Amino acid sequence: MENQTAQVEKINPFKIEEVYSKEITLRPGKTVQARKWKVKDRKNLKKLIEERGEDISPIQLASVLIFPCLKNKDILLTEEEIKFLLSEIRAISISDKFKFSYICSNEDCNKLNEQEILVQDVNKSKFNNWGVAEIDGIEVEFGEIVNSKFYYEKMYEFKDPSERNLADMAMHIVRVNDFEASIKFEQFMTYFNEMDTDLLDQIVQEYKKQKFMQDNEHECECTFCGTKQKFIFDEIPDFFPKSWFE
Numbered sequence: 001m002e003n004q005t006a007q008v009e010k011i012n013p014f015k016i017e018e019v020y021s022k023e024i025t026l027r028p029g030k031t032v033q034a035r036k037w038k039v040k041d042r043k044n045l046k047k048l049i050e051e052r053g054e055d056i057s058p059i060q061l062a063s064v065l066i067f068p069c070l071k072n073k074d075i076l077l078t079e080e081e082i083k084f085l086l087s088e089i090r091a092i093s094i095s096d097k098f099k100f101s102y103i104c105s106n107e108d109c110n111k112l113n114e115q116e117i118l119v120q121d122v123n124k125s126k127f128n129n130w131g132v133a134e135i136d137g138i139e140v141e142f143g144e145i146v147n148s149k150f151y152y153e154k155m156y157e158f159k160d161p162s163e164r165n166l167a168d169m170a171m172h173i174v175r176v177n178d179f180e181a182s183i184k185f186e187q188f189m190t191y192f193n194e195m196d197t198d199l200l201d202q203i204v205q206e207y208k209k210q211k212f213m214q215d216n217e218h219e220c221e222c223t224f225c226g227t228k229q230k231f232i233f234d235e236i237p238d239f240f241p242k243s244w245f246e
């Protein structure tokens with residue numbers, strides 16, 4: 001046998017490398033490559049919290065914790081997609097699971113469950129292909145947003161979440177009947193505001209069927225009696241570990 005000397009490749013600790021190790025699909029044709037959080041990202045988060053306190057919008061959070069971690073930094077992300085990606089990047093950077101405690105709802109049991117849940121079980125996505133919806137004789141066609149600069153400007157402008165949702169929907173409308181929507185945003189917001197509430201709510205429902213939505217419902221099973229209970233995880237408990245802020 002030949003005596004082989006293993007070639008040890010020395011790593012240069014000062015070479016800055018971006019390794020986008022995780023591929024995340026948001027919908028067919030919309031995929032991102034993400035890297036783990038670095039110390040500089042954590043510093044930027046602390047700075048943002050110092051500056052703004054609790055008043056941090058999803059897009060501001062994304063500017064420090066998502067966009068710097070993506071290979072394609074110009075991609076347009078909606079609030080739902082931002083929330084989804086935050087949990088995905090948390091899964092690769094901190095842990096892909098978290099601890100969750102609850103009391104079993106079965107009265108004969110009522111025991112304390114302390115379980116470990118996988119992030120992927122509470123961070124699922126729902127969407128359909130973009131298309132035309134017919135509501136009360138009105139044809140509404142939804143589609144992907146092309147002008148990301150305009151989108152983010154509007155998302156900053158509207159502080160109220162329900163106004164932001166409306167603006168988000170307006171910008172995803174390609175056409176209503178024969179009316180091309182993309183260039184006439186302000187007119188569109190007026191059109192919605194003048195609409196009967198029940199009609200607007202129906203359009204919102206149709207939009208929700210097509211848009212990217214985060215699905216955070218998860219069923220837990222009691223370790224003692226097997227009773228199943230559904231929980232909605234709007235936020236992952238201890239999303240950032242305490243050590244991040246020490």
Ligand SMILES: [Zn+2]
Nearest residue numbers: 104109222225
């Ligand atoms: Zn039980």
